[in-house]
Amino acid sequence: MQGSDAIRRRNAWWGLAPAFAVLAMFFSAYAIFLHTSLQPGTSGGAAAGGWTLDNYARYFASANERSVLWRTMRISAELTLASVLIGYPMAYVIVRCASSGLRKFLMISLVVTFLSGTVTRAYAWLIILGNSGLVNTVLRKSGLIDAPLRLVYNEIGVFIALLHFVLPFFVLTMMAPLKNIPRALEDAAVNLGASRWRTFFLVTLPLSVPGIVAASSLTFAVALSSFLFPMVLGGGRVRMAANAIYEHIFQAFDLPFAAASATVFLVIALFFVWVFGMLQHVLRLGPSDRLR
């Protein structure tokens, strides 16, 4: 048996060879990128060696950069919270509903959204929320408002479009953990006289906390890296981290500084992935294991 195991292990490594080639390319790109962030921030490009932390110092000294970073984290946290509030019920109904028609409708709404393209969706929201767009026209014709509501080129528009973008990620990730909670546990609580809300707060919610953390982790990571939606619906006024990096390259042509700000951003994004991962790990161990 030993021999057969050795063969399988060797084959496993051969099978991974193409993936290693891809990973090598991927991480070489990051290595060169990191190297660039340590070059002096001249736009001449022909920097002759010389290592410097100038770009990082400049980044942290800039109040503007710090406020962009802070705004990015705040909007991402708000989006994650909003996704939990409206995405959890959606995932729950998909998993528990008795009618296959309803389930199909909810699933199709997720799938179609996923497939409809990001530029398309940004454009759609721009016209729906614009000053003479769908929402404002309907409200004005019905006499509810006199002047158009300002829904684009500010945070409201960016938030609505981004919520639409991240919601399917949350719901699709939340479905599997909810499916794993045995229906019998909820039925038992109800049969013993608990109300629906009591059942939810004492049975369903505690069992689904690790799932909520996992889905929130993905949602937060996706929200952090938003780029196109703030660019289109923010109209330059709502800049998130990715937009600031883009401007350093294509408006200031300062590649080293862009690389440095992207590195800081990457470290922060990975830090949050790690925090969520730890949280998931602790929760999965359960109360009894934690005491050990």
Added chain:
Amino acid sequence: MQVDYTVYSRSVLATAVFSALFLLAPVLFIVVFAFHTGAYFSIPPEGFSLKWFISFFENDRFRHAMWVSFGIGAIVTPLTLAISVPTAYALVRGDFRGRELINLLIMSPLIIPGVVTGIAFLIFMSALGIGPGFVALVLALTCFTLPFSVRALVANMHGLRPELEEAARNLGASEMSVFRHVVLPQLRPGLLAGGTFVFVEAIDNFSITVFLSTMNTTPLSVESYGYIRDFDDPTVAAMAAVLIALSTGLVLLVGRIVGLDRMFRVE
């Protein structure tokens, strides 16, 4: 236990339906808007026509962008699948140290912000002397879409019974023919689902693509962004309607074979 009892209340159901309508609204809106005769949105509508579809297909830049995008999709999809199949097989059946770490590394493009990957590849490709353009786009998108197909194939392989492979081995089949004649034929659902994700992502990606495009190699996503920035008419809505019809048709077709629930199972 009552038969007609549901575990959720009406307000939960209402929230779920509201979420679904919120998701569908912009998609339905853009498809209807594509047929609107006037360049600007208006109520009541100015009438309906196919003029923006004609405008889209007659636009040289869009036609060219369509070729670029489908070219990228046609190369990236089989390439990524070809890399993913042995990878997923090794990850599921292999028994070696560091498997978790390798899995994490392969999944890392999913959590690294797209803009960061875009710049990294821009610098990397320039350093290699390739520069931005079609080759750079294909390489970067292959790296980026790998986790999507590996995920779909790993889920697929977890469902296979190792006894079948064991039986073939006991009957004298080589590792290679076990893989070709026993494993591969059972991977159809994973290949279809993974391939669909990769294709859709390769065509739709913006944050990496925008850094690696050139004047002559501009995929649809970047071209249409430029259009909505510079012009104000529903030509992009017509493009959206065409792409939504194509991708929905593709997914419904694949979903019929694989099942939508299985296809979108996200672990």
